[in-house]
Amino acid sequence: MRAAERSQLAASIRRGRLGSRRAESPIQPAEEATPIPAKSFSGRLLALAVVLIAVIVLLAPSVSRYVQQQSELDALRADIARQEQQQADYQSELARWDDPAFVKQQARERIFLVMPGETRYLVKGSEGIEKGTGEGSAAEPADLPWVDSLWSSVERAATD
Numbered sequence: 001m002r003a004a005e006r007s008q009l010a011a012s013i014r015r016g017r018l019g020s021r022r023a024e025s026p027i028q029p030a031e032e033a034t035p036i037p038a039k040s041f042s043g044r045l046l047a048l049a050v051v052l053i054a055v056i057v058l059l060a061p062s063v064s065r066y067v068q069q070q071s072e073l074d075a076l077r078a079d080i081a082r083q084e085q086q087q088a089d090y091q092s093e094l095a096r097w098d099d100p101a102f103v104k105q106q107a108r109e110r111i112f113l114v115m116p117g118e119t120r121y122l123v124k125g126s127e128g129i130e131k132g133t134g135e136g137s138a139a140e141p142a143d144l145p146w147v148d149s150l151w152s153s154v155e156r157a158a159t160d
Contacts, residue, residue, distance in 0.1 A: 096102050107113040114120045 104115075112120060112122065
């Protein structure tokens with residue numbers, strides 16, 4: 001009984017009688033149909049273009065300022081990272097000065113200090129210490145005021 005009702009309902013749906021109150025229009029063949037012209041330009045398209053242009057004009061300065069600020073932030077972050085690295089280097093250098101062995105080494109190298117009982121030899125030049133002739137300058141110092149005496153010694157050092 002239900003199967004018969006279903007088949008009757010399916011047949012009426014296929015014929016288009018059930019639930020359709022519209023008048024059926026016959027399908028025209030393509031040769032006889034007239035083409036509908038497509039709208040190439042509409043008022044909605046114009047309004048959309050105007051709105052898009054307005055949004056672009058209003059947002060362009062803000063976007064460019066944002067990009068500029070982001071580049072400045074990146075530069076500042078790089079500078080901060082460089083300064084933090086430099087600070088870490090300084091901290092490690094400062095920590096090295098807490099070691100007494102490092103302090104002794106630096107005193108020996110920089111200001112030529114030696115421990116008691118040690119002898120330090122300093123060799124100048126590739127041939128060793130230059131030998132002097134043992135002779136002083138030919139001019140004898142005269143009794144001059146100290147400023148003139150100083151200037152004359154500078155002149156002698158430059159010419160001898």
